[in-house]
Amino acid sequence: MANFYCEYCGQKYPSVSSLTASSCSRHPNGPCKGKHKLYEGSEKSQYVCKYCGQKYPSLSTLTASSCSRHPNGPCKGKHAPAL
Template identity: 60%
Template sequence: MPNYYCEYCGVQASSIISLTSASCFKNPNGGKHKLYEGTEKNMYYCKYCGISTGSILQLTSSSCFKHPNGNLKGKHAPAL
């Protein structure tokens, strides 16, 4: 059974509907979780700075100095 992840916070869900129907505290617009449309991988890379981690949750938990919204506001974002 595949896993589905939020692009903003890295939370995992067993179905797309359960993921996208719940609120995401890291959604920049204050909305719901956004489906990460890439595949499950051993390593995830930030699309802004290239740093890598073993999970989307780890990746999205820290700030990215190259994020377009600035050092303190933007988090790492997974590359597809």
């Protein structure tokens, strides 16, 4: 059975419909101001931030901290997964 992950918070869901049905606490517009977004990459042993190249063991740990090289400025956005 496939797993579906949110690109913003890394939370795992059993289906795309269940993922997109609820609000995301790490949405770029703010907590509960948008739905989860489907991560379209594959499951990996390590995830890399597309802005700074740091590696993390899971999507949830990658998206939990601020990125010093985020396009909005240092500490003004979270790490984002590279596909």
